[in-house]
Amino acid sequence: MQLGEVQGILEAKILWEPFDLHLEIEMVEAADLMSDVLDHSRGGELLITGLVNSQVIWTAEMADLKAIVFVRGKRPDGETIALAKTKGIPLLATKLFMYEACARLWMRGLTGSSGTIG
Amino acid sequence: MENRVLEWNYEIEGRDFRNAGKISSKVKEILKELGFDPPFVRRVAIASYEAEMNIVCHAEKGMLHFTVSPGELRIVVRDKGPGIPDIELAMQEGYSTAPPEIREMGFGAGMGLPNIKKNVTILNIVSTVGEGTVVEMIITTPFQ
Helix, strand or coil: CEHHHHHHHCCCEECCCCCCCCCECCEEEECCCHHHHHHHCCCCCEEEECCCCHHHHHHHHHCCCCEEEECCCCCCCHHHHHHHHHHCCCEEECCCCHHHHHHHHHHCCCEECCCCCC | CCCCCEEEEEEEECCCHHHCCHHHHHHHHHHHHCCCCHHHHHHHHHHHHHHHHHHHHHCCEEEEEEEEECCEEEEEEEEECCCCCCHHHHCCCCCCCCCHHHHCCCCCCCCHHHHHHHHCCEEEEEEECCCEEEEEEEEECCCC
């Protein structure tokens, strides 16, 4: 699924431009604990999180995550968005809660990084 | 790779959460430029980042010394801080002394040292309470 489709499904706003909405997303990880992301992700995932500080961006860089969706209507500050832009990490923001965001993407065929569903 | 040792030194500021990750990002860039495989680079970056976060979260300041030599990488992180009273306990997943503000950053859940251990070949920790901690990570490099 392309990132642009994820944006539509989650009714999400784009937080910086331009980035590639054709970016292919194959797996999703959802967490607020960045150590969990570092431990469990495989690289290449879309991260869904309610955490909005710069550690999310640094974590995404270290773990080779493809893009980030912030849930529950939360937005990172300008400096954090600028950091993501420097790193080339696309950012989206949705008003959906984490569970609902995950469920919508799963119903449309996106799997999790552990491979137990999908 | 050439048969020589490359080395870098970086300072890490305690409590500078905004930049916590900057040094590991540099380590990652260096490894990419040297041509290591992405999964290997990712593994080293994660270990380095957890070690960097430990300094930012717990210490006043620290240094990261990074060397690349034929067959292995070595990252030594040395801090001036409170030290670890019981290293065996600190190695257990879920054990944490981190205050709430660090948990709000998405860390401090007692996974830092276990996460480092999973990503390196050898992990050595020496700590003196009231003085500081030295974390040495050795990672055997894949064939280039």
